[in-house]
Amino acid sequence: LVLFDLDGTLVDTAGEIGDTVNEVLATLNLPPVEEARVRAWIGQGSRELLARACAHAAGLPYEQVRASGSMDSVMEMYTRLHPRRIGTRSSVYPGVREALAGLARRGTALAVASNREARFAEGVLRAHGLRDFFDPVVCGDTLPVRKPDARMVRHVLELHRVAPARALMVGDSAVDIATARNAGIACWAVPYGYNGGAPIEGAGADRVVADITAVLEAACAAGSGAAPHPSLSPA
Numbered sequence: 001l002v003l004f005d006l007d008g009t010l011v012d013t014a015g016e017i018g019d020t021v022n023e024v025l026a027t028l029n030l031p032p033v034e035e036a037r038v039r040a041w042i043g044q045g046s047r048e049l050l051a052r053a054c055a056h057a058a059g060l061p062y063e064q065v066r067a068s069g070s071m072d073s074v075m076e077m078y079t080r081l082h083p084r085r086i087g088t089r090s091s092v093y094p095g096v097r098e099a100l101a102g103l104a105r106r107g108t109a110l111a112v113a114s115n116r117e118a119r120f121a122e123g124v125l126r127a128h129g130l131r132d133f134f135d136p137v138v139c140g141d142t143l144p145v146r147k148p149d150a151r152m153v154r155h156v157l158e159l160h161r162v163a164p165a166r167a168l169m170v171g172d173s174a175v176d177i178a179t180a181r182n183a184g185i186a187c188w189a190v191p192y193g194y195n196g197g198a199p200i201e202g203a204g205a206d207r208v209v210a211d212i213t214a215v216l217e218a219a220c221a222a223g224s225g226a227a228p229h230p231s232l233s234p235a
Contacts, residue, residue, distance in 0.1 A: 008193025087127030
């Protein structure tokens with residue numbers, strides 16, 4: 001079983017997320033935020049991102065904005081505006097389609113574990129023709145918890161009846177790595193994602209790979225009798 005993060009791992013979504021965030025800010029008569037900042041804020045779900053964006057644009061403390069009663073209406077606005085932007089300024093990272101197709105042909109179970117709300121995560125996957133690779137897609141509102149809570153992973157392990165030793169998480173952030181650690185599974189990281197703007201190399205992944213084709217290569221090596229990472233070894 002391989003679990004993938006979505007934003008920053010499979011699909012670069014920062015452009016279209018930033019477009020919607022700035023549309024919300026404009027409606028609130030606040031100045032726009034740079035896409036680089038949006039990239040650094042992605043990873044904890046839309047509400048957290050919006051709270052950070054509003055705080056930055058208004059020059060207020062993040063904690064004050066997050067705790068304010070205004071966030072419900074801001075989130076409602078974002079939820080209404082964002083669907084029409086899904087797929088407009090996002091792109092699948094190189095090698096993703098080929099790796100997913102190859103893993104699926106080998107019988108590897110594939111799932112997504114994302115902190116984004118299901119309506120947005122599902123929309124991105126469908127917009128880019130990736131949805132059918134994954135079962136299930138576990139999102140920030142699927143369970144009462146979100147990453148880095150281990151229950152996000154355990155839910156998928158139980159569904160597929162896969163032991164932690166035979167599972168791997170692939171993500172782009174320290175949150176993904178912490179999730180894997182909490183669930184007792186291996187974690188590989190890609191260096192091109194978001195991770196709060198910090199290099200992923202220092203976040204403690206088992207391995208940093210150039211892209212997710214490395215997962216397919218390791219699975220093929222496991223099948224050929226070579227020595228792959230333990231999480232991809234035959235039982």
